[in-house]
Amino acid sequence: MPEGHALHRLARRQQRLLGGQRLSVSSPQGRFAHEAALLDGMVFRRAEAWGKHLIHRYDDGRRGTAATRRIVHIHLGIYGTFREEALPMPEPTGQVRMRLIGDVLGIDLRGPNACELYTPDDLDALVARLGPDPLRPDADPEIAWRAVSRSRRAIGSLLMDQRVIAGIGNIYRAEVLFRAGVDPHRPGVAVTRDEFDEMWADLLHLMPIGVRRGHIHVVRPSDDHGAPAYAPDRPRTYVYRRAGEPCRLCGTTVASEQMEGRNLFWCPNCQR
Incomplete structure (x- = not known):
């Protein structure tokens, strides 16, 4: 299982590669399909890490209290991996839980322990459980x-x-x-x-x-x-x-x- 430094490095890299871009989000595997449909077309605002947990933050690009915001929680566990591909991305192979496509590249997530939508309260509860x-x-x-x-x-x-x-x-x-x-x-x-x-x-x-x-x-x-x-x-x-x-x-x-x-x-x- 990746240790905390790997998650922070990953968050920094994904922030650099995708930050501020409006993404195409899908779940070729299907296990994240409903959540991916809610995220599709939203702006990737921030990636950050708490310990071994990765957090993605999205919004609809609008300013103010009316903006729609989404949070994705990812825990890679032992087998979870991200793979980057230049565009156009090839057809997905294997169990791709989530596919993110930005302006110049895409990222596939395979095999995580968790990939799920969080509410702000969910995130607060996670952070409260962590040292x-x-x-x-x-x-x-x-x-x-x-x-x-x-x-x-x-x-x-x-x-x-x-x-x-x-x-x-x-x-x-x-x-x-x-x-x-x-x-x-x-x-x-x-x-x-x-x-x-x-x-x-x-x-x-x-x-x-x-x-x-x-x-x-x-x-x-x-x-x-x-x-x-x-x-x-x-x-x-x-x-x-x-x-x-x-x-x-x-x-x-x-x-x-x-x-x-x-x-x-x-x-x-x-x-x-």
Whole structure:
């Protein structure tokens, strides 16, 4: 599943490619057909992200309170993808949930967990369920700190809980904990405020790099040597997907286990 930086990068790209254009909207697959008919011919005003959720905003091009506005909520999940095509677009193949055609290109959405019309109240309810998103300027770390400091759940679980911090996935979870030297099994109540602040500041530093570069970059320049990335096209990491390999800093074997159904990676020596 894409982590938060990928959704923010996607929102910025779609805003740049489609913003201000009157779109043709359809659902070749048919599962979004009624909603697509309501959107067809509307102006694409804005794309934005909250954590792992993508929001599209449309209006009918009129000004004032009489204007019709629509909101689309998209959650890609594990299999959802967008594909861009120059115009004229080829006939759709496969399960295209939503097709957007602008002035010079089109975008197909396939396989999302969710693609649905939202009301403003629906969007408010979604945002209320999410923790602060480090990539949004309105993110309030106090909300996340209260959730962490009052919980006996492991910090490794809390960081993956979108109700605590929105947008964090398995890679950022593993790497931020390693960089802070925090054992992922430690209960939230045992994490100090200084440790939390260090991890939050690290997210504010690392996630925008992911947005700019299009991939996660977590290894400090001084540590960027030794073993290669866990796969040729994947980011170099300290511990993520490196089970059984030597820690880049101390040489201890990187450990791995399942935590709440997700693979967890850590260095038993560096993270105490």
